[in-house]
Amino acid sequence: MSVGPVTRDDVVRAAETIRGRVRRTPLLDGSDIAPRLSLKAELFQHGGSFKARGVTNRLAAMTAGERERGVAGASAGNHAIALAWGAAGEGLDSLVFSWSGASTFKLDRASALGARIDMEADDPSDAFARLEEHLERSGATLVHPFDDPLVMAGQGTVGLEILEDAPGVDVVVVPVGGGGLIGGIAAAVAPRGVRVVGVEPEGSAALLRGLEAGEPVPVAPETIASGLDAPFAGTRALQVCAAAGVEVVTVTDAQIAEAMRRLYAEAKLACEPAAAAGVAAVLAGAVEGDSIVAVVSGGNVGPEIASDILAGR
Structure with missing residues (x-):
């Protein structure tokens, strides 16, 4: 099949x-x-x-150049935690785009693990748009929460x-x-x-x-x-x-x-x-x-x- x-x-x-x-x-x-x-x-x-499973598999495929530019994603919480955990283990800079109304409990955990959190978006769609703008500006590697x-x-x-x-x-x-x-x-x-x-x-x-x-x-x-x-x-x-x-x-x-x-x-x-x-x-x-x-x-x-x-x- x-x-x-x-x-x-x-x-x-x-x-x-x-x-x-x-x-x-x-x-x-x-x-x-x-x-x-x-x-x-x-x-x-x-x-x-x-989420840790997908993040680990994605980070393992990164090149040396990609690692220098760090990683970014969008998340209401669980992917943020996993990305922060995975990036910290690999010594990578990580930035997560979230939105007002997302779980502060989850995002606080991601922040404690070392991720920077952008909370400027009003909703998930806006967060993904801000993520795309950041990727174009910075050259950071996208670690998508699901469509990868x-x-x-x-x-x-x-x-x-x-x-x-x-x-x-x-x-x-x-x-x-x-x-x-x-x-x-x-x-x-x-x-x-x-x-x-x-x-x-x-x-x-x-x-x-x-x-x-x-x-x-x-x-x-x-x-x-x-x-x-x-x-x-x-x-x-x-x-x-x-x-x-x-x-x-x-x-x-x-x-x-x-x-x-x-x-x-x-x-x-x-x-x-x-x-x-x-x-x-x-x-x-x-x-x-x-x-x-x-x-x-x-x-x-x-x-x-x-x-x-x-x-x-």
């Missing part, structure tokens, strides 16, 4: 590149939450999310680990923002006959709209799941997901909050709202299978937001 611009071979190569640099995260029993459910605990990754083949391949290593730990898996359920994670996972597991289901908040359905249109469609995200608020789904992710037959379902913010509470209470996973989206779809009956793995994609959430959701406020 061909899955477009990122192939299974790309993901296998990425796994070799990042081996020993990122954590191999555990696959946990989730049957207390739903029958036949397992949980891929990416919240235990360096930086608290799967090396980033996607690195993120797809989550899928390889799932296949190793759950060889009987028939469905992998993935929270979706810009589509880099689900694109990489689809490239890794779809050629092995595994269904991939993407889950988006109703208020931020960029992948669903993009697949319907056959091209990226700008959206104005409105959701409690700040990690899933990309302003569009990446072109490469759309190509991979279309070729792999990825299915997409949406869930409400209330369903995400309930899934987050269930993960905290029953699996003892202190995840962020975005990471609970896959489990939300399973609990809602939107995903069925004989062996389901839901990716719990990250654990970076401010204490005020977490306490409000866990308390049902």
